Amino acid sequence: MNSLFRPLELPNGTILKNRLVKSAMSDTLGDGWGNPTPEQGRLYETWDRGDVAVSVIGEVQGDPRTIEHPGNLVLDTQSDFDAFRALAQQGQANGAALWLQLGHAGALTPDWLGIPKGPSALDLNGLRCDALSLSEISALPDHFARTARLASDLGFGGVQIHAAHGFLLSQFLSPLFNRRQDGYGGSAKNRMRLVIETVEAVRAQVPKEFCVSIKLNATDQITGGLTQDGALGVVAALDGRGLDLMEFSGGTYFPGAPASSDAVSGGPYFIDFAKTARQLTTVPLMATGGFKSRMQADAAIRSGATDLIGLARALVLDPALPTTWRTQGHDPLFPRFAEALPGGVTAWYTQGLQAIARGGEGSKTDVSLADALSALTERTERQKQSLSKRLAQHTTFP
Numbered sequence: 001m002n003s004l005f006r007p008l009e010l011p012n013g014t015i016l017k018n019r020l021v022k023s024a025m026s027d028t029l030g031d032g033w034g035n036p037t038p039e040q041g042r043l044y045e046t047w048d049r050g051d052v053a054v055s056v057i058g059e060v061q062g063d064p065r066t067i068e069h070p071g072n073l074v075l076d077t078q079s080d081f082d083a084f085r086a087l088a089q090q091g092q093a094n095g096a097a098l099w100l101q102l103g104h105a106g107a108l109t110p111d112w113l114g115i116p117k118g119p120s121a122l123d124l125n126g127l128r129c130d131a132l133s134l135s136e137i138s139a140l141p142d143h144f145a146r147t148a149r150l151a152s153d154l155g156f157g158g159v160q161i162h163a164a165h166g167f168l169l170s171q172f173l174s175p176l177f178n179r180r181q182d183g184y185g186g187s188a189k190n191r192m193r194l195v196i197e198t199v200e201a202v203r204a205q206v207p208k209e210f211c212v213s214i215k216l217n218a219t220d221q222i223t224g225g226l227t228q229d230g231a232l233g234v235v236a237a238l239d240g241r242g243l244d245l246m247e248f249s250g251g252t253y254f255p256g257a258p259a260s261s262d263a264v265s266g267g268p269y270f271i272d273f274a275k276t277a278r279q280l281t282t283v284p285l286m287a288t289g290g291f292k293s294r295m296q297a298d299a300a301i302r303s304g305a306t307d308l309i310g311l312a313r314a315l316v317l318d319p320a321l322p323t324t325w326r327t328q329g330h331d332p333l334f335p336r337f338a339e340a341l342p343g344g345v346t347a348w349y350t351q352g353l354q355a356i357a358r359g360g361e362g363s364k365t366d367v368s369l370a371d372a373l374s375a376l377t378e379r380t381e382r383q384k385q386s387l388s389k390r391l392a393q394h395t396t397f398p
Contacts, residue, residue: 032386034074106168126255158211166252344369
């Protein structure tokens with residue numbers, strides 16, 4: 001299995017020690033004010049000791065008004081910089097790189113924060129949002145770039161620009177969300193304009209050795225959304241823009257759609273897409289989704305379709321999976337749930353993240369989906385109350 005444990009040099013000269021990456025998950029372990037907690041530090045320290053090449057912290061916002069979940073991290077000028085520095089140090093002490101996934105919920109911003117805004121005004125079953133103004137859109141690339149620069153200054157190894165799963169940048173790429181008829185909508189070229197401007201702004205604001213990556217949907221997996229052909233056009237347009245890595249995933253959190261992590265059966269999911277994308281870009285590629293065995297991961301690398309393997313739920317089941325695969329070869333045992341409970345599986349894995357953060361080994365099979373969902377709902381409500389206090393105290397934001 002040497003293919004999984006060969007180093008990889010990224011375009012900016014960064015050398016990753018192997019081909020296994022902890023892909024972004026919304027761990028929701030922030031303190032409710034947007035700052036890291038000691039538990040979150042222990043979580044990423046655990047994955048670092050388990051020998052991943054990179055860990056990506058999911059859903060880090062540059063503005064508390066555009067969060068995906070009240071447990072997200074918020075990195076801006078009012079953040080606790082000491083807490084962020086401590087997180088960067090803990091998550092990289094054993095040679096892993098720790099990257100922040102820069103997000104913006106856009107039209108999927110929780111409505112208790114106010115009226116969500118996306119590319120276009122929509123009034124659909126389960127989703128209502130206003131349209132961003134042209135001035136608000138033009139400010140977004142610099143918004144992402146400022147957050148990336150803070151991440152660099154605080155010691156993180158890189159950022160991932162989140163343009164997948166139905167959040168803001170993904171919404172601009174999607175014909176379902178983006179119905180504008182100006183320079184940021186209409187044609188495919190116009191719909192990808194904001195993503196390109198954001199990548200270029202981030203790259204311009206950070207040092208060369210700081211990694212800049214992006215997460216893209218290979219498909220939105222929903223009628224009217226971004227198709228594979230459209231996604232390949234985005235891949236081609238991003239070539240030569242200063243990226244160090246492109247990650248491919250899929251699905252959307254559009255109300256009523258299957259959860260991104262549950263939208264496709266089987267797996268691995270996006271190898272064929274990556275194989276086609278390989279012909280359109282010189283940027284290293286990562287496929288994420290559905291990798292459940294060492295054999296699958298090894299075959300994907302050996303095929304040449306992808307350079308890196310993105311793992312998420314597998315690393316909740318075995319936080320030291322790279323070490324396990326290198327020394328023992330055992331695969332994680334994925335649970336089967338007899339009950340069908342919307343959001344239950346995601347909540348079960350989220351509780352697993354919390355168990356690791358508290359010093360445990362990962363998800364326990366004796367926890368029911370209903371109990372996991374109830375525990376997550378209670379914690380979310382506490383974080384929501386804390387974030388509401390922050391917003392009340394700080395009425396202006398940069």
